[in-house]
Amino acid sequence: MTTLWILLTGMLVAASCSLVGCFLVLRKMAMIGDAISHSVLPGIVIAFLVSGSRDSLPMLLGAAAIGLVTVFLIQLFHQGGVQSDAAIGVVFTALFSVGIVLVSAYTQHIDLDLDCVLYGEIAYVSWNTIEIAGIALGPKAVWGVGIALLLGVLCISLFYKQFKLCAFDPALAAAIGIPVALFHYLLMSLVSITTVASFESVGAILVVGMLVVPPSTAYLLTERLGRMIVYSIALGCVSAVAGYYAASLLDASIAGCMIGVAGALFVLALLFSPSHGVVWRRWRQRRLAEAHRLEAH
């Protein structure tokens, strides 16, 4: 049963991260995902300190709020004349350090340790279950990440055309009356919520891998946005499952192995993708050169 819960959690994390990650990658905002995943830490800790529990809801709200603050601050600094990558670097490290200080200063004797925050502990998901009216409902993480995934699927399928146009051509989107800023912050809220829901399982650092790596792989494999999203989710799930078995084989970190597999898949796609693949491109060039030589003779 434990295995099943871990696999389910891993796949849900992979699916929800890959989904919103597609839009981050296409909008060239992959590093914003990185920033959010780190800077939500103080939000989580503050929510934890205020509510006194590791209940998912206050944490989710606290982190989502800080996630939006992060995006807002980055934009503010950028508009104020700071280079955008420097603005990202400044904002997320500053907020992350606030989070680290809060964790180390106030939560030493409580069950919220730094290792867990940074690296996640997906192996223990099945120990932390919810029960309502005496009925066991399964691990909390499954519910948290499941709700995040549901929210993502709901928002993106409902407003697919808006998200697509805002990603491809924000000027036209604004010209035809789509509230571009609203959809920008909606996407950022989804990223924050997904990140927070996932961080308990895979940690604040590796969640970025799930946000960025499967979408980047899918980007190499297709030329349609719809398919890119589907491939991205599928690749994420495959990475989660294969990563789990690799981890039990090597007796290593599960989350680490999951992202490791995702990374390996990316390298494979980079080499062998039919359209972008380095290998095929070389092969085609060689064939072309050969044909050329034959013609010359």
Add this chain to the structure above:
Amino acid sequence: MQTSPLVVRGLSVAYQKKPVLQQVSFEAPEGKLIGIVGPNGAGKSTLIKAALGLIPRLSGEVLIYGRPYAEQRKLVGYVPQRESVDWDFPTSALDVVTMGRYGRLGWFRRPGAAEREIALACLAKVGMRELAGRQISQLSGGQQQRVFLARALAQDAKLYFMDEPFVGVDAATEKAIVALLSELKEQGKTVIVVHHDLSTVREYFDWVLLLNERVVDFGPAETTFTADKLQTTYGGRLTMLDRELGSPVIANGR
């Protein structure tokens, strides 16, 4: 009384603190092809973007057929500069043209068979019907520009803004765009085009707006696009190689 498709009154725009447009006022006549001409940094693109509400304006008002733009979005089609988007985006030519219909779909409706038909018809008008399924990064610069034009056609507007549609396109595309402009004109539509190539202004446009932060002059091409007024617009930096301007060859000296 006939209302003008576009009235701009006292429009001023600034980036940071630097003024880009100052007190721009003009009234576009209906059914004309209007070229916006001026040196780099004269605020030509800015004028279009400010009219469409894409960038904030300091002062002034813009009326589309007598009302603010927010109420008249469906009457306006927009062709942004080609370089303004990422052509590696995973989507097809047909899909991009379909985006021209999004404004009419409202919040929740998805593009369906009807939108697809319109988009295909618009692609056919720019001679791109066969390339409808092509991934956009595999199109040439000219073909990408035609996709953008087809998308604007799909908006089915009465007033069009085009931001440098002739930049970096091949001769065939240039011809296709010119043919399209005259077709739009025949349908009584008004087209406002930011244009760089001074040698084709007389040939392509009925009216000309000479712009350099302020409106230098606005009127029919024959009386407005003259050597004197061009010198004023370009601040004397133009070298006229042909005094007559009949077949003007103009070098943009710096």
